[in-house]
Amino acid sequence: xxxxxxxxxxxxxxxxxxxxxxxxxxxxxxxxxxxxxxxxxxxxxxxxxxxxxxxxxxxxxxxxx
Amino acid sequence: xxxxxxxxxxxxxxxxxxxxxxxxxxxxxxxxxxxxxxxxxxxxxxxxxxxxxxxxxxxxxxxxxxxxxxxxxxxxxxxxxxxxxxxxxxxxxxxxxxxxxxxxxxxxxxxxxxxxxxxxxxxxxxxxxxxxxxxxxxxx
Numbered sequence: 001x002x003x004x005x006x007x008x009x010x011x012x013x014x015x016x017x018x019x020x021x022x023x024x025x026x027x028x029x030x031x032x033x034x035x036x037x038x039x040x041x042x043x044x045x046x047x048x049x050x051x052x053x054x055x056x057x058x059x060x061x062x063x064x065x
Numbered sequence: 066x067x068x069x070x071x072x073x074x075x076x077x078x079x080x081x082x083x084x085x086x087x088x089x090x091x092x093x094x095x096x097x098x099x100x101x102x103x104x105x106x107x108x109x110x111x112x113x114x115x116x117x118x119x120x121x122x123x124x125x126x127x128x129x130x131x132x133x134x135x136x137x138x139x140x141x142x143x144x145x146x147x148x149x150x151x152x153x154x155x156x157x158x159x160x161x162x163x164x165x166x167x168x169x170x171x172x173x174x175x176x177x178x179x180x181x182x183x184x185x186x187x188x189x190x191x192x193x194x195x196x197x198x199x200x201x202x203x204x205x
Binding site: 006007008024025029030032034035037044045046047048049050051052053054055056057058059060061062063064 | 179189
């Protein structure tokens with residue numbers, strides 16, 4: 001729903017929800033940000049935004065015959 | 066000028082292409098207590114998360130990219146973020162498996178991250194740049 005945020009109370013207008021962002025994990029491969037949601041100081045859920053920086057690489061090694 | 070032994074880039078691209086190009090892919094989440102890894106040949110429900118608005122097997126992966134090649138490194142990345150919308154997953158999870166439903170649920174890879182829980186929220190995994198340096202799967 002445009003302009004709304006999903007919470008433990010259902011969909012709530014975005015301007016009623018305070019968002020608090022915390023980086024919970026950050027390394028060479030991924031950054032995870034936890035977005036806690038509050039209404040009037042009461043916690044009403046959280047989102048998690050993960051940004052993958054780099055994936056998996058596997059190598060092919062050609063050896064001498 | 067000397068010869069140099071090598072596996073060719075085109076061979077790597079062809080190998081990667083065979084498992085990702087035009088495949089129907091899904092992404093399933095796994096509990097931090099699970100042991101899902103590269104030995105899993107296919108999607109498994111063992112250790113998979115469960116919770117509100119999460120369907121067993123996970124979500125569809127947007128696969129608009131084909132295997133690319135730069136120099137001798139082949140690479141591929143989903144073409145959009147992977148998103149679990151309005152879920153509640155109360156037991157900690159820390160991994161996602163991307164698998165191919167086109168090929169009997171073949172496991173393409175398991176990717177781990179910091180242990181998380183989520184309540185009445187959306188879990189979004191934004192993909193890296195699809196190139197030979199950062200692509201989600203790279204064959205170098």
